[in-house]
Amino acid sequence: MEKAKLVVFDWDGTLFNSIGQIVDSLLYAARKYHQPLTSDEGKDIIGLGLPEVMQRLFPTVPELHEDILNAYAEHYVLSSQSDSWFEGVSEMLTALQRKGVILAVATGKSRRGLDRVLLKTESNNLFEITRAASETKSKPNPLMLQEILEHTQIPVHEAIMVGDTSYDLEMASNIKMPSIGVTYGVHSEDILMNYNPLCVVNSIDELTEKLLAYT
Secondary structure, three states: OOOOOOEOOOOEEOOEEEHHHHHHHHHHHHHHOOOOOOOHHHHHEEEEEEHHHHHHOOOOOHEEEHHHHHHHHHHHHHOOOOOOEOOOOOHHHOOOHOOOOOOEEEEEEOHHHHHHHHHOOHHHOOOOOEEEEEOOOOOOOOOHHHHHHHHOOOOOHHHEEEEOOHHHHHHHOOOOOOEEOOOOOOHHHHHHHHHHEEEEEEOOHHHHHHHHHHH
């Protein structure tokens, strides 16, 4: 492939070490409203937009979705103060930015949730554009990637999507965007390889090495 000019990152489980807290908050909200949920079920839907999460996890009680979401959000905000970037992420993003690579975020978070963690990590200035599921279509619909490409005016073959879930890589595959999978988040290498990524990596150090080679 040509050298990439744009790298689009998923947030949770790719840049941000928040998987455990997301699952804990989903379990808390499910218990509060007496809904069955396992840790594996909660982990598997990370990456989807919150309305899609509710439909997937609690399909029989649509009347409770808003209450469950509110309980989840309240618990997450109160309990996630120690969540942070994976070690090495800040250095990786800075190295790519210094190289002239355009950086973006495409996440299943709400805009409110994304803005909170962008402020927490002081990283607004690192990203040219960020897209949250609440303001566009949820993964694996590729609309948020198409919006990022339109904003940056970068052709799809000169961009790379980086993510830890099948939803990330399927979203990229849907518009033939090259992708890289990471295994330190939600889904395993076996699952990620189904979407023909450029490669699958196991650490931030390895991701940094690959991205600097591809850009």
